[in-house]
Amino acid sequence: MQSAPPDNALTYKLVVVGEGGVGKSALTIQ
Secondary structure (H helix, E strand, O other): OOOOOHHHHHHHHHHHHHHOOOHHHHHHHO
16 A cells, blocks of 8 residues: 555544454455
């Protein structure tokens, strides 16, 4: 993926906090 914009970063953080940040965090980061 390209450089994640601020909005994407926020969504990533929300997903990590909401899901626990295990496999989803890695997938979202990449």
